[in-house]
Amino acid sequence: MARICNEHAVRAVTSLAGVLLVAVSAWVSEARADSSTSPFATPKVQLGRTPQPNMSLLGGLPKLSMALPAGTIVRRDYDEPMPNLSKLRYLRAGANVVAAAYFVWQQNWIGGREYIFPTRKAWSNNLKNGFEWDKDPIQTNFFGHPYNGSFYFTGARAAGLTFWEAIPYTLGGSLTWELFGEIERPSMNDMFTTTFGGIILGEVLYRLSSQVLNDSESGWRRLGRELLAAGIAPLRGFDRLYTGNAWANGPAGIKKHYEIAFNTGLERTNSIEFNNDIPNLSDDPPKEPVAGALLTAVQVDYGDWLPNDRGLLGPFDAFRFYAAGNVSARNGFQGVQIYGDGILHGWSSWITRDSGHDQDNNVLGFSASYDYQGLSQINLSGIGIGPSDTIIFRRQNGQRFRLGMDFQWVPILGTTSADTAESGRDYNLSVGAATGVSMQWDLARWGRVGFRARHYLGAVVSGESGIEYTQYSRFWYELDVVPKMLGLGIAPIVLSRYGRYDNGTRFRGNFDSVQLYVTLHN
Amino acid sequence: MRAKLFITTLTTATVLTASVAHADEAMVSGTSTHSVQSSAPAKAMQTTPQLKRPAWQADGSLGWFVIATSVFVGTGLTGFGLGQTCDDPFGVNACTRGTSMALWGGIGIAALGSAIGLVILQKGRARTSNQTFATVKLGPLGDFRLIPAL
Numbered sequence: 182m183a184r185i186c187n188e189h190a191v192r193a194v195t196s197l198a199g200v201l202l203v204a205v206s207a208w209v210s211e212a213r214a215d216s217s218t219s220p221f222a223t224p225k226v227q228l229g230r231t232p233q234p235n236m237s238l239l240g241g242l243p244k245l246s247m248a249l250p251a252g253t254i255v256r257r258d259y260d261e262p263m264p265n266l267s268k269l270r271y272l273r274a275g276a277n278v279v280a281a282a283y284f285v286w287q288q289n290w291i292g293g294r295e296y297i298f299p300t301r302k303a304w305s306n307n308l309k310n311g312f313e314w315d316k317d318p319i320q321t322n323f324f325g326h327p328y329n330g331s332f333y334f335t336g337a338r339a340a341g342l343t344f345w346e347a348i349p350y351t352l353g354g355s356l357t358w359e360l361f362g363e364i365e366r367p368s369m370n371d372m373f374t375t376t377f378g379g380i381i382l383g384e385v386l387y388r389l390s391s392q393v394l395n396d397s398e399s400g401w402r403r404l405g406r407e408l409l410a411a412g413i414a415p416l417r418g419f420d421r422l423y424t425g426n427a428w429a430n431g432p433a434g435i436k437k438h439y440e441i442a443f444n445t446g447l448e449r450t451n452s453i454e455f456n457n458d459i460p461n462l463s464d465d466p467p468k469e470p471v472a473g474a475l476l477t478a479v480q481v482d483y484g485d486w487l488p489n490d491r492g493l494l495g496p497f498d499a500f501r502f503y504a505a506g507n508v509s510a511r512n513g514f515q516g517v518q519i520y521g522d523g524i525l526h527g528w529s530s531w532i533t534r535d536s537g538h539d540q541d542n543n544v545l546g547f548s549a550s551y552d553y554q555g556l557s558q559i560n561l562s563g564i565g566i567g568p569s570d571t572i573i574f575r576r577q578n579g580q581r582f583r584l585g586m587d588f589q590w591v592p593i594l595g596t597t598s599a600d601t602a603e604s605g606r607d608y609n610l611s612v613g614a615a616t617g618v619s620m621q622w623d624l625a626r627w628g629r630v631g632f633r634a635r636h637y638l639g640a641v642v643s644g645e646s647g648i649e650y651t652q653y654s655r656f657w658y659e660l661d662v663v664p665k666m667l668g669l670g671i672a673p674i675v676l677s678r679y680g681r682y683d684n685g686t687r688f689r690g691n692f693d694s695v696q697l698y699v700t701l702h703n
Numbered sequence: 704m705r706a707k708l709f710i711t712t713l714t715t716a717t718v719l720t721a722s723v724a725h726a727d728e729a730m731v732s733g734t735s736t737h738s739v740q741s742s743a744p745a746k747a748m749q750t751t752p753q754l755k756r757p758a759w760q761a762d763g764s765l766g767w768f769v770i771a772t773s774v775f776v777g778t779g780l781t782g783f784g785l786g787q788t789c790d791d792p793f794g795v796n797a798c799t800r801g802t803s804m805a806l807w808g809g810i811g812i813a814a815l816g817s818a819i820g821l822v823i824l825q826k827g828r829a830r831t832s833n834q835t836f837a838t839v840k841l842g843p844l845g846d847f848r849l850i851p852a853l
Contacts, residue, residue, distance in 0.1 A: 298800055299803050423818065
């Protein structure tokens with residue numbers, strides 16, 4: 182049997198999958214024309230009244246709409262799975278997850294990465310030798326892998342699974358990649374970051390893409406929405422492409438309450454200090470402090486924290502997401518900060534007798550968080566899950582005060598350190614706990630003031646044995662210049678870390694900076 | 704070169720899929736979807752598309768064929784890759800590239816084909832069941848919604 186050892190064969194095989202996709206998609210598309218019975222066109226609907234009839238929306242649901250009075254708007258919750266999909270969706274979710282792994286493998290192959298050419302020998306070694314703590318850079322392990330995991334999660338969600346149903350698929354996708362996607366031994370920390378981080382990032386991105394999609398639109402606006410949604414959640418875009426949903430007609434989506442802001446400005450580093458008693462190591466930071474850097478950030482505050490009719494909040498019915506990148510003229514790309522946390526399950530109770538827009542509630546439940554602070558001098562990243570409590574006071578004039586706290590188990594924590602033993606990394610891996618506090622006070626025309634802090638305490642499981650303590654705090658105040666559109670913001674940030682190791686050494690690091698920015702928001 | 708190949712493949716897949724879908728749509732409605740301009744609900748109801756298709760397409764049986772074919776081809780290709788022996792199985796050379804391409808190419812074909820076959824099955828089952836939700840052609844807007852209305 183001849184070996185496939187030349188480039189032509191390699192390219193031919195690569196193209197084969199694409200050709201198959203093209204050929205069979207042609208068959209799939211025929212069903213779209215008669216989508217009268219398509220399970221993909223079956224909506225969960227929300228009915229509302231409008232003074233002006235909108236027949237384009239009515240046209241999407243004739244049998245239902247015929248029973249409705251004219252002027253009724255029909256909307257669908259894009260975050261909810263189609264209610265009448267057959268059990269085949271579980272198989273299709275699996276196919277999506279494996280396809281996601283295939284796409285990731287393609288991407289790495291195109292990039293010429295050397296660790297992605299597994300053979301039978303590599304597969305058998307991976308199965309035989311079991312898991313280890315790997316030596317990949319912190320950005321690969323704590324940013325790349327969670328993002329990769331979000332592909333598995335959104336692939337399963339897009340096939341019609343619920344949040345909880347998609348979780349084992351994320352784990353399965355992670356396991357598939359670790360065992361069969363690389364020639365390196367499967368990594369324990371990758372399993373944690375890909376699965377937990379993928380679930381958190383995946384649901385955040387899935388819900389954000391839902392707010393972009395609108396099946397009732399057409400033309401360039403529809404095309405733009407589909408492309409943007411695919412950019413936010415690529416596997417959902419892929420699913421919509423091959424199911425024909427990307428151009429199918431249907432009701433518009435239910436708009437959820439969310440606030441989104443795009444910030445741009447400067448981040449000035451005030452001080453970076455290192456202090457250690459490690460022999461032959463100076464206290465100088467590994468890189469010279471940078472005075473200023475260009476800041477670009479996006480922040481999302483999703484959900485109104487109000488319960489459903491059973492007094493509950495479902496997974497990620499409310500979440501926060503913050504992503505920022507810094508670029509400086511001197512050091513180039515300086516770092517990235519990503520933070521996301523959301524409620525997994527919450528029980529709501531009314532805490533005052535106020536009603537309507539004034540109602541106040543407390544949400545006790547469980548939440549999950551993903552934190553990546555990738556600065557050039559200090560990197561830390563952790564993923565947590567645990568009990569949380571959030572209290573919300575509302576006023577009719579638009580003011581809102583929210584105070585939340587949580588206590589979480591941290592299955593994986595990465596912290597850069599000068600003392601990492603013989604791990605081959607510049608950071609230690611730990612397991613531990615975290616506590617977080619957050620506050621946001623919307624002052625209507627007087628802007629917003631907020632605070633978010635998280636403290637981690639972990640026992641090193643790979644690296645220099647000992648404990649790692651890290652904390653991160655961000656305060657902000659934003660004042661609207663143009664209401665509901667443009668504002669100015671200031672945000673001091675403090676980050677510190679402390680490591681005490683069993684060999685008697687200690688390592689401290691402190692970092693503080695301030696952000697000044699213009700914010701464009703809804 | 705590799706990037707070009709991959710991008711070309713994906714672009715071709717997208718464009719062809721969309722084109723075939725659009726052509727199919729026009730055939731079903733008997734006219735260009737772009738020409739449907741009426742906003743009257745009654746007219747919207749009248750234009751319910753009826754596509755004549757063989758029974759093996761209508762009930763989604765084609766889906767099983769697509770799944771079986773892709774799994775057969777994919778398994779064969781992955782099996783072929785598993786049968787290869789490279790002198791340096793952990794190195795980066797033509798043999799490991801080709802072998803891993805066969806391994807993952809087979810996985811990819813099986814996964815993509817299964818996904819598409821399952822969609823055909825799901826749509827076929829829904830078509831033959833008594834599901835009440837339906838979509839008819841719209842009045843003011845075309846069904847094929849990625850192409851701007853002319």
